Amino acid sequence: MDVSSLLDGLNDKQREAVAAPQSSMLVLAGAGSGKTRVLTHRIAWLMQVEQQSPYSILAVTFTNKAAAEMRERVEKVAGTNMGRMWIGTFHGLAHRLLRTHFQDAGLPQSFQILDSDDQVRLIKRILKSLNLDEKQYPPRQAQGYINGKKDQGLRPKHIDAGGFPLEQNLLKIYQVYQESCDRAGLVDFAEILLRAHELWLNKPHLLAHYQDRFKHILVDEFQDTNAIQYAWIRVLAGQTANVMIVGDDDQSIYGWRGAQVENLHRFLKDFPTATTIRLEQNYRSKGNILKASNALIANNPERMGKELWTDEADGDPISLYCAFNEMDEARFIVGRINDWHEKGGNLGDCAILYRSNAQSRVLEEALLHKGLAYRIYGGLRFFERQEIKDAMGYLRLINNKDDDAAFERVVNTPPRGIGDRTLDILRTTARQHELTLWQASVRLLDEKVLAGRAANSVRGFMDLIMTLREDTQDMVLYRMADTVIQASGLKAMYEAEKGEKAHARIENLEELVTAARTFEMPEELEDMGELNGFLSHAALEAGEGQADAFTDAVQLMTLHSAKGLEFTMVFMAGVEEGIFPSKMALEEGDRLDEERRLCYVGMTRAMEKLYITYAESRRIYGREDYARPSRFIKEIPPEYVDEIRLKAQVSTPMANNRFSAPKSAATNDTGFNVGQRVNHPKFGEGKVTNFEGSGAQGRVQVSFTDFGSKWLVVAYARLEAL
Numbered sequence: 001m002d003v004s005s006l007l008d009g010l011n012d013k014q015r016e017a018v019a020a021p022q023s024s025m026l027v028l029a030g031a032g033s034g035k036t037r038v039l040t041h042r043i044a045w046l047m048q049v050e051q052q053s054p055y056s057i058l059a060v061t062f063t064n065k066a067a068a069e070m071r072e073r074v075e076k077v078a079g080t081n082m083g084r085m086w087i088g089t090f091h092g093l094a095h096r097l098l099r100t101h102f103q104d105a106g107l108p109q110s111f112q113i114l115d116s117d118d119q120v121r122l123i124k125r126i127l128k129s130l131n132l133d134e135k136q137y138p139p140r141q142a143q144g145y146i147n148g149k150k151d152q153g154l155r156p157k158h159i160d161a162g163g164f165p166l167e168q169n170l171l172k173i174y175q176v177y178q179e180s181c182d183r184a185g186l187v188d189f190a191e192i193l194l195r196a197h198e199l200w201l202n203k204p205h206l207l208a209h210y211q212d213r214f215k216h217i218l219v220d221e222f223q224d225t226n227a228i229q230y231a232w233i234r235v236l237a238g239q240t241a242n243v244m245i246v247g248d249d250d251q252s253i254y255g256w257r258g259a260q261v262e263n264l265h266r267f268l269k270d271f272p273t274a275t276t277i278r279l280e281q282n283y284r285s286k287g288n289i290l291k292a293s294n295a296l297i298a299n300n301p302e303r304m305g306k307e308l309w310t311d312e313a314d315g316d317p318i319s320l321y322c323a324f325n326e327m328d329e330a331r332f333i334v335g336r337i338n339d340w341h342e343k344g345g346n347l348g349d350c351a352i353l354y355r356s357n358a359q360s361r362v363l364e365e366a367l368l369h370k371g372l373a374y375r376i377y378g379g380l381r382f383f384e385r386q387e388i389k390d391a392m393g394y395l396r397l398i399n400n401k402d403d404d405a406a407f408e409r410v411v412n413t414p415p416r417g418i419g420d421r422t423l424d425i426l427r428t429t430a431r432q433h434e435l436t437l438w439q440a441s442v443r444l445l446d447e448k449v450l451a452g453r454a455a456n457s458v459r460g461f462m463d464l465i466m467t468l469r470e471d472t473q474d475m476v477l478y479r480m481a482d483t484v485i486q487a488s489g490l491k492a493m494y495e496a497e498k499g500e501k502a503h504a505r506i507e508n509l510e511e512l513v514t515a516a517r518t519f520e521m522p523e524e525l526e527d528m529g530e531l532n533g534f535l536s537h538a539a540l541e542a543g544e545g546q547a548d549a550f551t552d553a554v555q556l557m558t559l560h561s562a563k564g565l566e567f568t569m570v571f572m573a574g575v576e577e578g579i580f581p582s583k584m585a586l587e588e589g590d591r592l593d594e595e596r597r598l599c600y601v602g603m604t605r606a607m608e609k610l611y612i613t614y615a616e617s618r619r620i621y622g623r624e625d626y627a628r629p630s631r632f633i634k635e636i637p638p639e640y641v642d643e644i645r646l647k648a649q650v651s652t653p654m655a656n657n658r659f660s661a662p663k664s665a666a667t668n669d670t671g672f673n674v675g676q677r678v679n680h681p682k683f684g685e686g687k688v689t690n691f692e693g694s695g696a697q698g699r700v701q702v703s704f705t706d707f708g709s710k711w712l713v714v715a716y717a718r719l720e721a722l
């Protein structure tokens with residue numbers, strides 16, 4: 001391949017970066033300006049033109065997916081196979097290093113990686129051995145403490161806990177935890193980076209070897225590196241390597257996880273010869289999308305300052321849709337995607353982005369209803385998530401105590417001291433006598449085969465289920481769900497854990513209450529009972545399975561997972577105060593800027609078309625909120641926005657169809673208006689949200705305060721206007 005073709009498809013500034021003499025460089029530029037492209041071409045340039053061996057190049061990306069893509073792109077540009085080249089994530093590369101030099105790293109050859117859940121389990125055991133109470137030292141909090149220290153490069157011996165007993169105990173936990181890991185040959189994720197860093201510091205001959213080898217270090221998404229990652233790169237680079245980092249301070253969105261955007265400044269200090277190249281042309285987005293994004297991010301103080309422009313036409317304005325509620329929002333989004341699909345567009349070119357995972361549920365339901373394939377990127381479907389399956393396990397046992405799968409799932413979740421041995425006895429008895437696990441438990445308790453602590457724990461569990469069964473008998477479905485989540489201890493278990501993941505789990509559990517509240521029995525199942533109907537509904541949804549990698553499917557993901565990606569059509573859903581920016585960010589003032597950067601990341605994913613949607617009322621996390629549109633919407637100048645508001649939401653519900661498309665031009669003679677408050681003899685007070693049909697067939701949709709949304713035939717409903 002000749003030199004010029006490596007520079008084809010690049011603008012002057014990009015060429016300057018790609019073809020720069022060997023040196024250190026910061027490419028600082030906004031979204032979609034070709035940073036990743038420059039990095040890729042630079043690697044190819046180094047090999048083809050500068051005749052550098054792939055062996056001398058180290059490239060770091062943010063995700064494994066990005067690493068695979070980068071490898072593929074480099075291979076395409078360079079026209080050779082990059083098999084053994086070091087391209088990967090920080091964790092991936094550090095892991096490779098530890099495998100190669102396990103002895104120098106003080107690890108057994110067979111060392112294994114401890115994932116986050118294993119880590120928590122180990123911490124729990126340690127708490128027990130130290131006689132520390134899990135309530136006072138929630139395992140996830142201890143985990144956060146340990147990982148946080150490691151991210152800062154700190155071993156127990158570096159930490160001074162001062163005279164604070166809490167801190168002293170956390171330190172003790174860290175110490176004992178580390179000893180256990182070392183004995184067992186286990187390394188957690190933070191340890192991988194820390195050890196790789198220590199390897200540089202403790203083994204000068206190794207460091208010298210790699211410094212000699214890696215003459216070129218390239219890092220993408222540099223704004224989201226943390227302290228230990230930065231230190232690792234800096235030590236490796238030493239005095240001689242050429243380090244090229246690309247990044248965008250406006251897209252730093254992992255501050256909550258310890259990323260330090262200051263690393264950009266630090267880099268310029270630590271590598272004083274580095275030149276800074278700014279790219280200002282955006283190739284991704286149409287004019288209106290770009291100008292709107294620029295205007296939004298201009299509201300942040302303390303930016304390194306960049307302007308982005310595009311040659312592209314303005315394109316469509318951003319469409320802003322104000323929905324009645326979350327179901328209307330989902331229906332709107334899915335309607336647009338369906339139109340696009342019917343006109344021959346690929347589903348895979350559409351992405352729906354949201355702030356928190358719990359928001360996916362309503363969108364998933366709407367997509368399933370329309371029969372559109374979808375994939376959740378970097379996560380599970382709602383009804384497949386661990387905490388949801390746990391809660392459903394309790395509901396299933398209440399519904400049918402002989403449901404063995406549910407029994408197995410929740411008998412010791414949250415932990416109540418029922419160990420594997422006890423479970424084995426139950427299983428064996430059940431098998432031998434052809435009993436269900438529940439029946440086997442009854443029998444073993446009666447016969448006193450189970451005794452002591454084990455018997456007490458099993459009995460406690462069975463009592464809990466029986467009590468729940470009685471207590472929830474006359475409850476409406478959502479109260480039942482709520483009661484179960486609380487009384488089972490599931491919610492408390494996650495509340496004690498703290499941390500982002502636990503928080504998301506609680507949000508999901510609360511969202512399950514909303515799912516129950518808005519659940520409508522399909523007419524054909526009316527006589528099977530609401531709980532049973534709901535359980536089947538959930539099982540079916542979970543059973544649909546993720547669209548496989550080859551199916552053309554709509555992409556659903558959180559805004560965080562969307563970093564670095566691009567799509568023809570992007571929907572940002574739930575853009576409301578309290579959701580985005582999130583409640584937590586609103587409470588802690590300094591996080592608002594990071595939320596705004598996240599909004600910037602979201603908007604700049606769109607190439608052709610961007611939709612922003614919000615709902616006037618939303619049932620989420622188990623409650624109904626009347627939210628205001630996000631401040632971010634107001635920060636977008638109106639000239640780039642087109643507000644779509646379908647006035648009377650007139651729709652044709654098929655049986656149990658909450659997502660049917662709105663039909664315009666129908667008249668309303670139901671005697672009720674959208675927004676009107678009404679009273680129903682059984683469901684109580686509510687608000688009319690929709691209507692359809694006329695005369696004796698006329699139906700209205702009412703959102704009841706206690707019973708969720710229901711379609712009612714006016715002629716029979718005995719609705720009273722308030």
Ligand code: ATP
Nearest residue numbers: 009010011030031032033034035036037283284564
């Ligand atoms: P982000 O900040 O979102 O990671 P980025 O700066 O890394 O964005 P890229 O993903 O490299 O941007 O590029 C954005 C899009 O623009 C890609 O589709 C890329 O192929 C295209 N692109 C980049 N440079 C050029 C160019 N000079 N001519 C045409 N297209 C380009």
Ligand code: MG
Nearest residue numbers: 035036037564
């Ligand atoms: Mg990029």
